[in-house]
Amino acid sequence: MKTILVTGARGQIGSDLVSALRRRFGATQVIESTRKAVPHLEGNLLPYEVLDVTDEHRLQEIVEHYQVDTIYHLAGLLSAKGEQNPELCWNINVNGLKNVLQVAKSHQLRVFWPSSIAVFGPHTPKLDTPQITVEDPSTVYGITKVTGELLCRYYAYQFGVDVRSLRLPGIISYSTLPGGGTTDFAVEIFYAALKYGTYTCFVRPETRLPMMYMPDAIAAILHLMEADSALIKVRSSYNIAAVSFSAEELVAEIQKYLPEFTCDYAPDFRQAIADSWPCVIDDSRARADWGWKHTYDLPAIVADMLAKLDERLMRVGQESMVCAQSLF
Ligand code: AKB
Numbered sequence: 001m002k003t004i005l006v007t008g009a010r011g012q013i014g015s016d017l018v019s020a021l022r023r024r025f026g027a028t029q030v031i032e033s034t035r036k037a038v039p040h041l042e043g044n045l046l047p048y049e050v051l052d053v054t055d056e057h058r059l060q061e062i063v064e065h066y067q068v069d070t071i072y073h074l075a076g077l078l079s080a081k082g083e084q085n086p087e088l089c090w091n092i093n094v095n096g097l098k099n100v101l102q103v104a105k106s107h108q109l110r111v112f113w114p115s116s117i118a119v120f121g122p123h124t125p126k127l128d129t130p131q132i133t134v135e136d137p138s139t140v141y142g143i144t145k146v147t148g149e150l151l152c153r154y155y156a157y158q159f160g161v162d163v164r165s166l167r168l169p170g171i172i173s174y175s176t177l178p179g180g181g182t183t184d185f186a187v188e189i190f191y192a193a194l195k196y197g198t199y200t201c202f203v204r205p206e207t208r209l210p211m212m213y214m215p216d217a218i219a220a221i222l223h224l225m226e227a228d229s230a231l232i233k234v235r236s237s238y239n240i241a242a243v244s245f246s247a248e249e250l251v252a253e254i255q256k257y258l259p260e261f262t263c264d265y266a267p268d269f270r271q272a273i274a275d276s277w278p279c280v281i282d283d284s285r286a287r288a289d290w291g292w293k294h295t296y297d298l299p300a301i302v303a304d305m306l307a308k309l310d311e312r313l314m315r316v317g318q319e320s321m322v323c324a325q326s327l328f
Contacts, residue, residue, distance in 0.1 A: 004030045005068045007053050007100070008075030010038060012171060012178040012187075013114065013217065017072060020218045022046075031066055035075060035092075051075075053096030060103050070110040072221070073100045079118050079273050081180030082141035093144035094151075101155040101163065111163040112225055115149050115237035117210055118142035119167060122276050129278040131239045131285045138276045149236040156235035164224050165237035169281065172301055173214035174309045182273040186211055186250060190305050193254050193261045194313055202268045205248035208279040212242040213296035213304070220292060227290040234285060241281040242294035243301070253302040 002025045008014045009032035021030045032041060033051035041048040049062050053075045062068070075096055082089035097113060104111045120129060121136035135146050145167075155161040170183025177191075178184045185201050186209075192199035212220075220240055224232075245253075251263045286292040296304070 001026075002029055002070060003066055003068050004070045004072065005033060005062060005066070006030060006072045006074060007033050007051060007096075008035075008073075010034050010041075010176070011074055012173060012176045013168075013214075013221075014072075014074045015176040016173060016214050016218055017074070017221060020222065021072070024222070031062070031068065033062070033075075053099055054091055056099040056102060059099055060107075063103055063107055063109065068107075068109060070112075070225070071100055071104065072112045073097060074114060076114075076144075077141065078179065078181035079116075079139050079141040080182055080184070080270050082144070083139055083269065083273070084180075086140040089140050090144055093141070094147050097148045097151060101151060101161060104161045104163065105155060105159045109161075110225070111152075111161065112221060113148065113152060113163060113165045114221075115145045115165050115167045116142070117167055117169050117277050117281060118273075119145045119149060119237070120276075120278050124278055126279045128280055128282040129239065130282050131234065139273055142276075145237075153236040162229060163235065164232055166220060166224060166240045166286075167237045167281070168217065169210035169212050169241060171212055171214055171217050172305060173217075174305055174312060175214070182270045182277075183209055183211065185247065185270075189250060189254065189263070190309050191313075193258050194306070194310055197258070197260055198262045198264075201247050201251075201263055201265050202270050203247055203265070203274045204267050204271060205251075205265055206246050207271070207274050208244055208246040208249075209274060209277060210241050210244045210279070210281045211301075212240075212294065213301045216242050216294045216296050219295070220286075223292065224286075224290060231290045233289050238286040238289075238292075239281050239283045240286050240292060241283040242296060243298050244280045245298050249298065250302070253298055254306070257302070257306050 031047040033049045076093045077089040123134045152163045
């Protein structure tokens with residue numbers, strides 16, 4: 001039976017991944033952990049721990065207490081937040097990962113860790129970015145991801161740690177908002193379209209970036225972790241892709257459902273980050289080595305996002321009405 005620890009469990013990917021892992025392996029087999037205490041999780045019957053991944057001793061204690069055999073290590077700062085606090089970004093992203101790899105080495109754990117398209121930079125080919133190419137990131141986040149990939153490969157080859165990784169693009173989802181990334185506009189826009197009918201986008205209309213719908217991201221992570229070890233030929237991190245679209249193409253697709261929706265553009269510091277990243281990624285190694293394929297294209301993402309988010313916002317609206325009514 002698998003016992004799984006998820007760090008950063010309440011982030012955008014963590015929330016959906018924990019649900020998927022609990023459905024697959026059993027609710028009590030998955031331990032959620034967050035850096036700061038989440039009161040309603042502490043009162044929950046399912047396994048939950050407060051864990052700052054920069055504390056190796058505490059990590060080891062949790063691994064030993066639950067006899068963890070696999071860690072999905074998602075705790076980390078994203079690109080925009082990283083630029084605002086480079087030291088914290090380095091500490092959590094690099095030292096946190098090194099601690100996970102150290103404990104994985106001493107306790108023979110399997111590890112999943114997300115890298116990012118942020119490993120690439122201004123001199124990387126923008127179209128069909130190859131698996132092996134120039135990596136000259138201009139953000140501290142990108143630098144932590146390049147360093148992390150090298151650490152993963154080092155621990156895999158020097159110490160036999162079974163660590164697997166994907167260079168994730170922008171992830172679009174409806175359960176939990178992303179926090180502090182450059183690709184966040186592609187999620188915020190759906191909330192704004194449904195709630196306010198208008199959105200001010202922080203990148204220019206023609207900005208084209210690689211993106212993926214959350215169900216594809218979860219499928220990719222689970223598929224990678226279940227693949228036979230002999231098939232995993234890249235131990236730094238695999239390029240992985242689904243769709244690429246510009247901000248204005250996303251707006252046009254949303255307008256097919258919400259014709260009144262308007263979007264204006266006020267690029268900020270995140271524009272330079274977006275401009276330094278590739279537009280389209282070549283993920284043929286992941287497709288050839290372990291059979292990766294995506295399901296959702298842009299029209300399918302927009303249709304599903306609007307339907308799911310609309311339902312969710314209505315439910316939240318009804319719940320807050322019930323709360324408001326119960327006050328009288
Ligand atoms: C970000 O925008 O920082 C992330 C990423 C592409 O790694 N979504």
